[in-house]
Amino acid sequence: MADPTLTVHSLSHEDFERYYNVFAASFMEDRREHFREQVRDVFDPDRAHGVFDGDELIGVACMLSPEITLPGRIRHPLAAVTTVGVQPGHRRRGVLKILMRAQLDGLYESGSEPVAALYASEGGLYGRYGYGVGSHEMRLSLPHGAPFLRTVEIDQRPVREVERKRGLEFMQELYPSVAGQRIGWLSRDDGAWHIRVANDQANRDDKGALRYALHPDGYALYRPKTRWNERGPAYELHVQEVAGTTPQAYAALWRYLLDLSLVSEVTWDKAAVDEPVTNLLANPRLARRRMKDGLWVRLVDVDRALRARRYSAPLDTVLEITDDFCPWNAGRRRLRIGLDGVAEVSPTEDSAELALDVSDLAAAYLGDTTLAALARAGRITELGAGSLLPASRAFTTEHAPHCPEGF
Numbered sequence: 001m002a003d004p005t006l007t008v009h010s011l012s013h014e015d016f017e018r019y020y021n022v023f024a025a026s027f028m029e030d031r032r033e034h035f036r037e038q039v040r041d042v043f044d045p046d047r048a049h050g051v052f053d054g055d056e057l058i059g060v061a062c063m064l065s066p067e068i069t070l071p072g073r074i075r076h077p078l079a080a081v082t083t084v085g086v087q088p089g090h091r092r093r094g095v096l097k098i099l100m101r102a103q104l105d106g107l108y109e110s111g112s113e114p115v116a117a118l119y120a121s122e123g124g125l126y127g128r129y130g131y132g133v134g135s136h137e138m139r140l141s142l143p144h145g146a147p148f149l150r151t152v153e154i155d156q157r158p159v160r161e162v163e164r165k166r167g168l169e170f171m172q173e174l175y176p177s178v179a180g181q182r183i184g185w186l187s188r189d190d191g192a193w194h195i196r197v198a199n200d201q202a203n204r205d206d207k208g209a210l211r212y213a214l215h216p217d218g219y220a221l222y223r224p225k226t227r228w229n230e231r232g233p234a235y236e237l238h239v240q241e242v243a244g245t246t247p248q249a250y251a252a253l254w255r256y257l258l259d260l261s262l263v264s265e266v267t268w269d270k271a272a273v274d275e276p277v278t279n280l281l282a283n284p285r286l287a288r289r290r291m292k293d294g295l296w297v298r299l300v301d302v303d304r305a306l307r308a309r310r311y312s313a314p315l316d317t318v319l320e321i322t323d324d325f326c327p328w329n330a331g332r333r334r335l336r337i338g339l340d341g342v343a344e345v346s347p348t349e350d351s352a353e354l355a356l357d358v359s360d361l362a363a364a365y366l367g368d369t370t371l372a373a374l375a376r377a378g379r380i381t382e383l384g385a386g387s388l389l390p391a392s393r394a395f396t397t398e399h400a401p402h403c404p405e406g407f
């Protein structure tokens with residue numbers, strides 16, 4: 001039962017300070033005053049909800065409005081859920097649930113984005129609202145000088161370090177063509193870029209300022225961390241993003257990072273799980289990898305979401321979908337995919353071939369976890385003999401989904 005003393009409604013520009021203060025209090029965050037301005041830049045009151053106990057604002061959540069690249073290289077609007085927080089002292093009263101209810105009902109009823117995504121502060125929070133792990137990411141560490149295979153082609157045009165203004169301009173120009181080809185990458189407006197290249201001390205622990213290494217067909221964004229030991233320099237390079245429009249430019253940028261003097265280790269905390277550099281190495285064991293969940297995805301409107309992406313193989317099947325939190329999605333759907341990879345989705349009374357939860361569809365939606373893997377875990381039931389593998393194949397994608405930034 002919802003607490004009757006609590007109300008929820010969307011916010012106004014005047015609420016920003018209160019909104020930010022609740023968010024900051026919920027993360028016990030008091031160092032990052034500059035962050036207030038960054039959040040203000042992207043704050044959209046129409047997309048922000050507040051939960052009130054009387055007049056007191058005690059819980060907040062907001063949604064950003066980027067585009068995401070879906071399988072088939074489709075750019076599509078995304079409800080990017082962010083700054084979710086509940087004032088300490090008001091926890092476990094159902095405030096998060098009220099916020100999730102308001103967001104998902106609102107998106108569905110207004111017919112806006114059929115897909116939502118977020119980064120979860122804790123992994124046990126969002127499954128109950130029908131979110132599934134839509135992408136994974138990898139902490140990838142490579143030692144200085146790690147050699148490439150002899151066959152690797154490197155674009156020999158030089159990589160140059162430039163100052164921030166030029167680096168940012170270059171990235172902003174190149175980024176859309178890269179992001180449009182990478183499943184899970186988001187569009188960035190000025191506010192998003194501002195956050196991406198924020199350089200304040202609190203944001204970077206004890207690492208140095210962001211550095212911009214440009215190649216004519218790509219860029220690397222990274223921070224050095226100076227470190228010395230009894231053998232000499234042992235700097236760490238912390239990569240924030242590497243992008244190339246050709247494999248040869250991408251290889252050139254990684255070669256540059258791996259060969260920088262003073263450096264002992266190059267680490268990217270949010271690399272793709274199939275980051276191509278791992279396939280360039282002469283000794284693949286040199287790549288140290290640690291996986292974690294990345295984007296959590298919610299199919300707000302299953303029918304529209306399933307139609308939005310493209311698929312890898314034709315299919316004609318019937319799904320029995322459960323969705324406890326958004327009952328409008330529950331029921332039986334025929335999913336018909338043509339040779340062009342385009343899906344038709346319609347309600348049906350025909351017998352179901354696969355039974356699955358909306359969070360399972362979310363896990364497969366960007367091509368991260370296969371339906372077959374979920375079935376092996378017992379999360380999907382094959383009701384029609386032989387129906388699992390064709391469906392699983394249709395959902396697979398050209399590469400693993402990846403989102404290089406947090407929000």
Ligand SMILES: CC(=O)SCCNC(=O)CCNC(=O)[C@H](O)C(C)(C)COP(=O)(O)OP(=O)(O)OC[C@H]1O[C@@H](n2cnc3c(N)ncnc32)[C@H](O)[C@@H]1OP(=O)(O)O
Pocket residue numbers: 026027081082083084085086087090091092093094095096097098118119120121122124125128
């Ligand atoms: C997208 C993002 O921004 S992620 C950031 C989320 N924010 C934070 O982590 C900031 C610090 N934490 C908080 O502000 C709060 O503890 C929140 C937002 C995580 C939870 O808010 P609450 O209002 O206490 O949650 P609420 O009472 O609605 O609980 C909802 C459910 O989640 C469960 N839950 C709450 N906190 C947690 C947790 N930390 N881990 C696992 N389950 C949790 C509750 O038991 C409840 O489960 P039920 O529905 O099965 O009974």
